[in-house]
Amino acid sequence: MGQVKIEIPRDTVIKRYLSFQNFELLIKNQSLYFSRFDKFEDHLEGGINRRNYHNISNSTSVVDLAMHRWPGVSPRTEEETKALEKTEAAIFEDTFPSILGVQKKLDGDAFLKNISSWLYASCWTDLRHECQAMWQLYGSSGSNCRHENGCQECAKTLGNSVCIETTVGAIVDNLELAKGYNLTIQKIEYLDHRTSHFHESDLIMRPYFSKALHFSYENEVRFMLWPESNDIRFSYKYNQSTVNDQHSQQLKIKDLNSFIHRVVLAPPPPSKISKTRSLHLENYDSELGLKEKLSNKSLKSKVEELFKINKLAIRVTESDLIQIATTDLYTLDE
Template sequence: MNEISSKEFPSLFGTQKKINGNAFLTQISSWLYANCWTDLPYECQAMWQLYGSSGSNCRHTEGCVECENTQGMSVCIESTIRAVLDSLEINEDYNLSIQKVEYLDHRHTKFEDHDLISRPFFSKAMHFSYENEVRFLLWPDRKDIKFSYEHQKSSINKIKNIELNIKDINSFIGKIILSPLPFKKTKAIKDDHMEKYQSLLGLQEALSNSTLRNKIELLCAQNSIKVEIVDSDLNQTPTVDCYTFSDTQHPPSI
């Protein structure tokens, strides 16, 4: 028993007893605050579906009005790690770490003692690798937090979230990308456009999320935010005839 009790491992909150390991793994998440971003040079249709509306994981009845109302009404904020760091006010009582998430096959992955400092909190199952996530992790700078295998002996964190102030929102936001329109609405616009014009010319403009753009432009104006607002790249239409040629994308040669 003395040998078991003496074994330790390092952690974000100082050295921990291995005998308290299970309590540590199950309770440490309450002390960690995460903010997650996608590190992709392009938009991802799956990300719009999963995080762009409450309907993506709806457990309501079919045709849920609440969920349908959120479709096509989200935005993607584009920024950089440097812009985020320069814009945030971080309390000196907290630590911040930024890492790319590691995607693992947990059936064949073993964490060593030194890995327990941070690796579990920057890893996910490989099935989520399409997210290409960068995670901002914030935690209190304390060494008095206790994780105990004994019932009700662990330190309890009652602070559910931490709100960080943004010094300069215009520097924080590089670009605002509007959500693509819902599939049913997109199909209806395409069908109507083709029936009227028999060409894709002008279709991309018709697919612009003008309702959301108006709301975001008003919100930005009310808060003195001056950033670029663009439509989703998912609105692109394929070139299928000589009439859909775009001079702005492919200037004619002389």
């Protein structure tokens, strides 16, 4: 059994936005999906900062050594030859600590190219409030369609996503850790990969819990899964690095009722909210009763039916994004 390391308070409230299709898979399979790092859209995931390259790879020294050994270079003294041989030996023996054990710097470039294929993550956010951008990016693609006439892809998913709310501790207590894997939970830090620099002792874990500043709106809490095995090989020789054929991981959930504390339903698309509001005001000259019309009843029915089939008693609430404005006396207490 691997190790579990929690670097964030267990009572931290976290959320995950996902399409109804993926939510349904989570419930039916009773498992949490972990994506492989190299499948993420952000290709900086798992990468080190350029200023730390020399801590991982000694390729520049290899090139320098090759230049000194280039045919036609002027004859050397015996002392110079010995110094060159000593340098060569040091290059071939130099190592660095990594998340998968001690590696040779000679294999550093192969490590940097392939390490992301051995790491898996389940990404959550600790934003306490509901986030409209998260609905758009990580929920259903159609729930926030901005296309003037809509599109077939978005039409399939309009208002058809959910947000799971739970705590770090509830997830950890209910996950069955896969044999031979470790799990670490940590808050993501956001940085500029061009200018930031890690202390050498931080390079074992810190790069995998860092993201580019462009994603700082996510406020991510990451559950990272990786193999314990020291048999994984990163080789400077072409096509000799160990290949991972596991494109994802799924950890079984012991009890969904305690794993999920609340499910929030997606709000209607902005275009639908605007149209419904305009029509309601035209008919009633007040927003009284509008919130009920904006309720995602069809999705609520699907979620409740899914819970009923799987014998779950989890609270379901509407999105806070359907709250209405106070425009008159009648809407004062809405």
